[in-house]
Amino acid sequence: MGAELVVGIAPAKLYVADLGQRAVVRISGRANCLSSMPFKQVVNGLIERGRRAFTLDLSDCQLMDSTFLGVLVGLNRTLGQVESAGGFSLYQPTESVRVLLDNLGILELFSTTESLGQAEAAESVEQGAAPDKTDLTRTSLEAHQTLIDANPENEAKFKEVTRFLEEDLKQQEAADSSD
Numbered sequence: 001m002g003a004e005l006v007v008g009i010a011p012a013k014l015y016v017a018d019l020g021q022r023a024v025v026r027i028s029g030r031a032n033c034l035s036s037m038p039f040k041q042v043v044n045g046l047i048e049r050g051r052r053a054f055t056l057d058l059s060d061c062q063l064m065d066s067t068f069l070g071v072l073v074g075l076n077r078t079l080g081q082v083e084s085a086g087g088f089s090l091y092q093p094t095e096s097v098r099v100l101l102d103n104l105g106i107l108e109l110f111s112t113t114e115s116l117g118q119a120e121a122a123e124s125v126e127q128g129a130a131p132d133k134t135d136l137t138r139t140s141l142e143a144h145q146t147l148i149d150a151n152p153e154n155e156a157k158f159k160e161v162t163r164f165l166e167e168d169l170k171q172q173e174a175a176d177s178s179d
């Protein structure tokens with residue numbers, strides 16, 4: 001059974017252009033919890049190679065779920081803590097994505113850019129096998145906690161979600177340890 005069937009929607013397609021000092025990541029489709037793990041792996045890999053500035057091409061991103069947003073905010077924070085910080089610039093976020101960022105009080109964490117420069121993010125990122133359910137739950141929980149840390153007003157929005165994810169994670173870890 002594919003991961004798409006578990007959540008009901010396919011993960012976004014990710015495309016990367018590594019330009020040396022800067023990298024461009026194009027997100028095409030719906031950036032959901034299934035997209036968040038490959039996105040995090042790609043960005044962390046680029047950070048390990050010394051990239052500090054990222055442009056997110058959101059011109060074809062239909063929506064972002066809260067897990068993906070939390071992962072994005074967490075990565076942006078990581079970059080902000082690094083010497084000669086770069087961070088994420090947003091290129092042409094769709095109206096639905098811009099409204100979501102604004103509603104969660106995190107839009108001001110990102111700069112916007114009017115150009116991709118010389119880059120067309122062309123290299124497709126392979127999504128690989130469906131992520132482990134426990135890893136996906138842990139990533140989603142951390143992402144929601146990050147959104148709450150970024151804006152305390154988000155606690156009311158995600159209190160039930162984080163409680164559910166914490167309980168679900170405990171059950172999964174208990175089941176894993178009894179195997």
